[in-house]
Amino acid sequence: MDPVRELPYWPAAMALLIEAGQMTASDYVPTYPNLLLASEGASTDAIRSSFSYAGYQSSPEETFMQIAVLTFEGFNELDSFVAAGILNRMKAHGWAAHITSPTEQVTSMNGVTVQRQKPLEFAAEADAVLIGSGIKTRDIAADADLLSRIKLDPSRQLIGAQCSGTLLLAKLGLIGDLPACTDLTTKPWVIEAGVKVIDAPFVAHGNVATAGGCLASQYLATWMIARGASMHDAEEAMYYVAPVGEKALYVGQAVTVVTPFTQEAAVAA
Numbered sequence: 001m002d003p004v005r006e007l008p009y010w011p012a013a014m015a016l017l018i019e020a021g022q023m024t025a026s027d028y029v030p031t032y033p034n035l036l037l038a039s040e041g042a043s044t045d046a047i048r049s050s051f052s053y054a055g056y057q058s059s060p061e062e063t064f065m066q067i068a069v070l071t072f073e074g075f076n077e078l079d080s081f082v083a084a085g086i087l088n089r090m091k092a093h094g095w096a097a098h099i100t101s102p103t104e105q106v107t108s109m110n111g112v113t114v115q116r117q118k119p120l121e122f123a124a125e126a127d128a129v130l131i132g133s134g135i136k137t138r139d140i141a142a143d144a145d146l147l148s149r150i151k152l153d154p155s156r157q158l159i160g161a162q163c164s165g166t167l168l169l170a171k172l173g174l175i176g177d178l179p180a181c182t183d184l185t186t187k188p189w190v191i192e193a194g195v196k197v198i199d200a201p202f203v204a205h206g207n208v209a210t211a212g213g214c215l216a217s218q219y220l221a222t223w224m225i226a227r228g229a230s231m232h233d234a235e236e237a238m239y240y241v242a243p244v245g246e247k248a249l250y251v252g253q254a255v256t257v258v259t260p261f262t263q264e265a266a267v268a269a
Contacts, residue, residue, distance in 0.1 A: 064094035065228045068118060068126040070150070070165070071099050072134050077108050078214040079132035079162040086221035087130075089237035093229060097130075098122065102146060109135045124151035128158040128224055131165030138164075138189060141171045158227055160209040160220040169210065170195045178205045181212035204261035218250075223258040231255065231262065 067087055071080045080099060087097040100123060101116035108114070123129050129152055140146055147168070152159055154174060161169040163183035169175050170193040179198045182190045187197050202211045202219040207227075211220045218238065225234035235251050242250035 065090070065096075065127045066125070067095065067097040067128045067130065067224070068100040068123040069097050070120070070123060070129060070131045070168075071101050071106055071114070071116070072132075072136060072140055073103070073106050074136035075106060075108050075132055075134040076163065076214060077110065077112060079134075079165070079217050082215070083130050083132070083160075083162070083217040083221045086218060086237050086241055087224065089240055090225060090229065090233065093233065095228075098126075100126075102149065120146075120149050121151075124153075126157065128228060129160070130220060130224070131159075131161040131168050133163035133165045133183065133186070137167055137186070141167050141189075141193075147171060154207045158207050158209075158224055160211065160224060162211050162217055162220060163214065164189070166190050166195070166210045166212075167193060169208070174208055175210070178208075179203060180210040181216070182210065183212050183214070202257050202261075204258075209261070218254055219257050222254040223261060226258060226262045231259070234258075 067084075069080050069084045069087075084097040084099065087095060098117040099114060100118040100120060102120040103116070105113055105115055150168075150172060152172060152174060159169070159174065161180075164186040166175070166180050166182040167186055167190050169180070170190060175195050177194075177196065179196045180190065181200055181203050182197055190197050201213055201216040202209065202223070204210075204223060209220060209223050211217065218241075222234045222238055225237055235255060238251045238254050239247050
């Protein structure tokens with residue numbers, strides 16, 4: 001069984017992506033050749049009813065994950081809250097994403113003050129870590145004492161960085177000469193740090209992923225759930241938060257972006 005193409009929303013999502021011009025029909029080779037497609041006039045409901053995914057089940061084993069969402073003074077709300085919100089859709093599976101900060105309170109770039117849920121040192125014991133961006137990231141990257149408090153281990157942790165968070169990953173020595181993603185504003189600084197920046201929303205190398213653009217936080221969350229649990233669970237989390245009327249499109253796009261990197265990780269394992 002193909003674990004991606006057997007997902008309940010996959011056929012409808014792929015059909016919509018084909019119609020939107022984001023992929024071609026030749027990119028989609030269905031497991032079931034008689035599957036109805038929107039490009040052939042079928043409705044989304046007809047597509048779903050034509051797709052038999054009987055026998056597909058998520059793993060009965062629960063995957064408990066404690067996730068540190070590193071959030072610093074001047075943070076970008078979209079980076080921290082969108083990812084945390086999607087990841088916390090996995091609470092029923094024992095997952096918990098925590099706003100993790102060096103101080104008791106942090107104030108966002110737009111003046112929103114929040115109470116941290118975990119201290120910065122929690123990142124060392126977490127199963128996964130996401131590093132958000134903000135308007136003071138360059139100051140943080142130059143603060144050796146603060147960086148020394150961030151202890152990460154990609155051999156056992158899933159680690160993701162969003163936008164200027166990629167600069168912190170570079171300063172922590174977790175990117176090296178591998179290509180990475182970041183936002184357009186941070187790009188010159190990340191290049192200055194010796195990182196090859198690519199024009200893409202998301203890329204992952206083993207257990208380390210980077211994303212560029214505030215709304216690319218959904219790709220980090222999708223990747224983390226797919227790696228820590230299953231692609232089916234990632235789809236369900238994205239389906240819940242996606243806009244009504246566009247759910248198949250959003251889910252399909254997220255799966256399309258992260259799947260190559262989950263497959264590479266599976267092969268490497």
